[in-house]
Amino acid sequence: MQLPILDGHNDVILSLYGVPGHERRSFFERGQEGHLDLPRAREGGFAGGFFAVFVPSDPASARPDLVDVGEDRTEMGTAVPQPFALRMAIALTATLFRLEAVSDGQLKVVRNLAELRSCLDSGIVAAILHFEGAEAIDPQLNVLEVLYRAGLRSLGLVWSRPNAFAEGVPFRFPATPDTGPGLTEAGRKLVRACNRLGIMIDLSHINQRGFWDVAEISSAPLVATHSNAHAITPCTRNLLDAQLDAIRDSGGVVGVNFSVAFSREDGEREADTPLDALVRHFAYLSERMGTDHVAFGSDFDGTLVPRELGDVAGLPRLVEALRRAGFGEDDLRKMATDNWLRVLGRTWSSE
Numbered sequence: 001m002q003l004p005i006l007d008g009h010n011d012v013i014l015s016l017y018g019v020p021g022h023e024r025r026s027f028f029e030r031g032q033e034g035h036l037d038l039p040r041a042r043e044g045g046f047a048g049g050f051f052a053v054f055v056p057s058d059p060a061s062a063r064p065d066l067v068d069v070g071e072d073r074t075e076m077g078t079a080v081p082q083p084f085a086l087r088m089a090i091a092l093t094a095t096l097f098r099l100e101a102v103s104d105g106q107l108k109v110v111r112n113l114a115e116l117r118s119c120l121d122s123g124i125v126a127a128i129l130h131f132e133g134a135e136a137i138d139p140q141l142n143v144l145e146v147l148y149r150a151g152l153r154s155l156g157l158v159w160s161r162p163n164a165f166a167e168g169v170p171f172r173f174p175a176t177p178d179t180g181p182g183l184t185e186a187g188r189k190l191v192r193a194c195n196r197l198g199i200m201i202d203l204s205h206i207n208q209r210g211f212w213d214v215a216e217i218s219s220a221p222l223v224a225t226h227s228n229a230h231a232i233t234p235c236t237r238n239l240l241d242a243q244l245d246a247i248r249d250s251g252g253v254v255g256v257n258f259s260v261a262f263s264r265e266d267g268e269r270e271a272d273t274p275l276d277a278l279v280r281h282f283a284y285l286s287e288r289m290g291t292d293h294v295a296f297g298s299d300f301d302g303t304l305v306p307r308e309l310g311d312v313a314g315l316p317r318l319v320e321a322l323r324r325a326g327f328g329e330d331d332l333r334k335m336a337t338d339n340w341l342r343v344l345g346r347t348w349s350s351e
């Protein structure tokens with residue numbers, strides 16, 4: 001029996017939804033393409049996690065047969081207009097609900113801790129609906145209110161671009177995450193609304209000032225679902241020691257990203273990267289924050305991972321490498337499931 005792992009971030013929804021020129025693949029058949037499907041999840045011990053709804057900046061990556069990009073096409077820059085983001089986000093969210101509907105009870109979109117625990121106990125893959133970037137949400141937060149009722153339980157204020165609420169970091173190496181201004185007034189309102197509704201706020205991708213603004217305002221534990229240690233890999237997407245300390249002090253958690261570029265000391269996108277590069281980040285974060293504040297945050301289907309890991313079926317090889325590095329079974333269980341359960345228990349409402 002594999003160690004059941006709750007994972008901080010995957011992009012399988014966009015990967016299944018497909019981009020023009022690529023055949024859509026099935027979530028239910030074992031494939032070679034991508035990182036994540038149900039058979040490979042079962043092999044690797046993937047028990048579920050945060051399933052991201054991500055709206056690409058380039059409208060050409062939106063399937064025109066599924067989303068009418070319409071007049072927004074001409075407005076595309078680095079920021080994504082809200083009407084387009086909303087249409088695309090609804091299409092991706094619907095993709096997840098359709099997967100759940102045809103999964104024959106094997107995949108469930110969970111909305112509270114009891115449902116999440118029950119999935120873990122019974123081997124049903126638990127999907128937490130997560131938005132990676134708040135572009136789809138209007139400043140009046142009407143969309144947020146409706147999405148919450150639909151099942152949204154986790155929100156990254158930004159991807160690596162600016163929006164109406166905050167600003168994400170551009171991908172730079174070597175560089176600090178201090179790349180721009182903090183939260184807007186609308187962003188502050190959004191943080192308070194997430195606290196009130198019980199939506200987890202994800203700090204991966206946000207710039208340094210935005211991070212500290214959230215740290216000041218939010219009443220929930222601070223979370224970065226898929227980021228690594230800046231002290232090892234000094235790219236904008238990774239967390240400075242002071243940020244790690246703040247996450248620890250808030251009772252929060254950091255999900256280790258399996259991206260080779262965020263793990264290697266030289267920041268190179270090189271598939272031939274040993275698993276030990278990931279293990280070093282687990283070890284550093286554990287030493288800095290304690291294992292109570294470390295978790296898995298694969299970024300499956302959203303990044304280049306070490307060839308030695310391959311895909312979700314390779315998770316046991318990573319777990320083995322962590323054991324060899326001295327992590328005990330208690331540490332592994334915390335990082336795999338218990339830390340997420342604690343943080344979500346303190347963040348979500350019991351509805």
Ligand SMILES: [Zn+2]
Nearest residue numbers: 132205226302
């Ligand atoms: Zn991401």
